[in-house]
Amino acid sequence: MSDLGSPDPTLSTRPAHAAPHPLADLALPAEAQDLLFREARTANTFTDEPVTDEQVAAIYDLVKYAPTAMNIQPLRILLIRDEEPRARLLKHMADGNRDKTASAPLVAVLAADTDFHEHLPRTFPHFPGAKDNFADPVAREQTARFNAALQIGYFLVGVRAADLAAGPMGGFDAPGIDEEFFAGRPLKSLLVVNLGRPGENAWFDRLPRLDHHEVVLSAGA
Amino acid sequence: MSDLGSPDPTLSTRPAHAAPHPLADLALPAEAQDLLFREARTANTFTDEPVTDEQVAAIYDLVKYAPTAMNIQPLRILLIRDEEPRARLLKHMADGNRDKTASAPLVAVLAADTDFHEHLPRTFPHFPGAKDNFADPVAREQTARFNAALQIGYFLVGVRAADLAAGPMGGFDAPGIDEEFFAGRPLKSLLVVNLGRPGENAWFDRLPRLDHHEVVLSAGA
Numbered sequence: 001m002s003d004l005g006s007p008d009p010t011l012s013t014r015p016a017h018a019a020p021h022p023l024a025d026l027a028l029p030a031e032a033q034d035l036l037f038r039e040a041r042t043a044n045t046f047t048d049e050p051v052t053d054e055q056v057a058a059i060y061d062l063v064k065y066a067p068t069a070m071n072i073q074p075l076r077i078l079l080i081r082d083e084e085p086r087a088r089l090l091k092h093m094a095d096g097n098r099d100k101t102a103s104a105p106l107v108a109v110l111a112a113d114t115d116f117h118e119h120l121p122r123t124f125p126h127f128p129g130a131k132d133n134f135a136d137p138v139a140r141e142q143t144a145r146f147n148a149a150l151q152i153g154y155f156l157v158g159v160r161a162a163d164l165a166a167g168p169m170g171g172f173d174a175p176g177i178d179e180e181f182f183a184g185r186p187l188k189s190l191l192v193v194n195l196g197r198p199g200e201n202a203w204f205d206r207l208p209r210l211d212h213h214e215v216v217l218s219a220g221a
Numbered sequence: 222m223s224d225l226g227s228p229d230p231t232l233s234t235r236p237a238h239a240a241p242h243p244l245a246d247l248a249l250p251a252e253a254q255d256l257l258f259r260e261a262r263t264a265n266t267f268t269d270e271p272v273t274d275e276q277v278a279a280i281y282d283l284v285k286y287a288p289t290a291m292n293i294q295p296l297r298i299l300l301i302r303d304e305e306p307r308a309r310l311l312k313h314m315a316d317g318n319r320d321k322t323a324s325a326p327l328v329a330v331l332a333a334d335t336d337f338h339e340h341l342p343r344t345f346p347h348f349p350g351a352k353d354n355f356a357d358p359v360a361r362e363q364t365a366r367f368n369a370a371l372q373i374g375y376f377l378v379g380v381r382a383a384d385l386a387a388g389p390m391g392g393f394d395a396p397g398i399d400e401e402f403f404a405g406r407p408l409k410s411l412l413v414v415n416l417g418r419p420g421e422n423a424w425f426d427r428l429p430r431l432d433h434h435e436v437v438l439s440a441g442a
Contacts, residue, residue, distance in 0.1 A: 024380050025273075025275055025278075025279035025383055026279050026280075026283060026384075027256060027278045027382065027383060027384035028253055028256060028257070028283075028381075028382035029250070029252075029253065031250075032249055032250065032253040033382070035248060035249060036249070036378075037283050037284060037286045037287055038283070038286055040286070040287075040395065042288045052246075054246050055246045056437060057246075057433055057437070058246035059247075060433055060436060060437055061433065062249075062254055062258050062259070062303065064260060064430040064431070064436070065259055065261070065427075065430065066256045066258055066374070066377065066378070067263045067377065067387075067389055068251070068262075069389075070430075071392040071428040073431050073436070074432065075440065076436055076437075076438060077436055077437045078438045078439075078440055079437065079438065079439050079440065079441045081439075082440070082441065085440035085441070088440075089440075093412075096413075103348050119431065119435075122429060123428060123429050123430075123431065124428060125428075125429075126425075143391075145367070146366070146370050146411065149367050149370030149371050149373075149374070150370050150373055150374040150377075151374065152369075152370075152371055152374065153287070153370070153371040153372065153373065153374020153375045153377075153378070154258075154374045154378065155372075156287065156288065156371075156374075156375075157257075157287070157375065157378050160249075160252075161247050161249035162246060162247050162248060162249075163247075163248035166288075167290055168290075170290040181440060190367070202331060204271070204347075206286075206411050207281055207292040207344060207345060207346075208292075208343060208344050208346075209285040209286065209292075209294065209344075210285070210294050210340065212278055212282065212342065214287070214340075215281060215296065215297055215298060216277060216278070216281055216297075216298045216300065217297060217298065217299045217300065217302050218299070218302075218401060219299055219301045219303070219306035219310075219417055220301065220303070220306070220308075
């Protein structure tokens with residue numbers, strides 16, 4: 001919003017990325033803001049402490065309530081912990097992501113189910129035609145990818161709600177992972193995420209965020 | 222995960238969508254879980270209470286810290302409050318979304334900036350070649366859409382952190398909105414969201430969520 005965001009050097013000389021906003025106007029307590037957003041960081045190293053199935057279940061049972069279009073819920077979460085499937089995963093990771101993916105206590109491949117519409121008679125029961133709305137496979141895959149990405153946003157917040165660190169990675173061979181783990185199934189991998197407690201030197205310095213006036217625009221009358 | 226999620230009728234006869242998970246394994250306090258996920262609902266009606274620019278600024282200054290690939294931050298938020306731009310927006314909304322979009326105190330058009338890479342010399346400064354990584358416009362738009370969708374997930378959580386209700390809508394003419402509000406600019410609208418305090422009969426019954434075993438899969442050794 002141009003009238004709000006114009007930088008005014010008389011007000012602050014702190015760089016925007018280092019300046020926590022006053023807590024006014026948020027109902028969420030400051031400690032929870034820190035846990036989920038302000039202090040949470042993308043981790044590149046992890047301790048050996050396991051991430052349990054119960055922790056993943058608690059995360060899913062929190063974030064499943066966040067909204068998707070027509071309640072389609074296309075996100076699928078493939079957990080990789082053991083040595084054999086992990087070796088199969090590492091083949092498809094970009095070089096710079098391989099070591100940390102090898103050492104994280106748990107890795108999640110986040111994917112979109114492009115046949116999400118099969119669940120709609122149960123998950124959107126008041127509209128019997130819902131499933132037929134998604135007959136076109138090209139449009140359906142687009143819808144699956146977009147809504148699964150929303151749910152990935154919720155999931156990463158949920159990981160932090162469990163006091164775990166996430167290391168999301170886009171650098172991998174998606175068709176290779178799909179063939180390796182999802183052959184014959186309608187799943188498309190979108191993101192690979194390392195999960196665990198942060199280890200030594202787990203993160204780099206916080207990178208600059210865009211200023212409010214660069215992101216929030218106003219359609220004036 | 223098949224060994225965790227199999228429904229066991231001896232344990233519970235409550236439908237999954239009505240059964241809050243025990244709070245074990247989450248560091249986020251129960252009240253914050255309720256505010257952001259368990260009690261929060263998609264609203265279809267709103268009170269007249271305004272949503273202020275300061276509230277939007279507080280939301281952005283919280284959710285901006287959540288991660289995007291290479292810190293690209295492609296989400297843009299167009300705020301529509303006044304009568305004239307709102308009338309221009311309503312033309313492009315699906316019939317079933319028009320009345321609530323007309324009456325919400327504030328409407329946000331959430332869009333992806335497909336020229337996000339112009340900011341990378343500042344926002345990803347340790348890798349001078351970052352901008353050139355995104356020279357291909359087709360791949361760049363895909364990256365923009367995916368990461369903006371992640372950020373929309375964060376944004377919807379942030380709206381709830383401000384104790385506001387969101388009404389996200391996918392039913393609109395996206396090219397029409399882009400031409401109407403973003404002509405000549407590299408922005409692609411992804412979602413339109415009504416914002417405000419919930420009004421009378423603001424929501425329908427909670428729809429069923431998928432069970433854990435339908436979503437969380439395990440790559441066994």
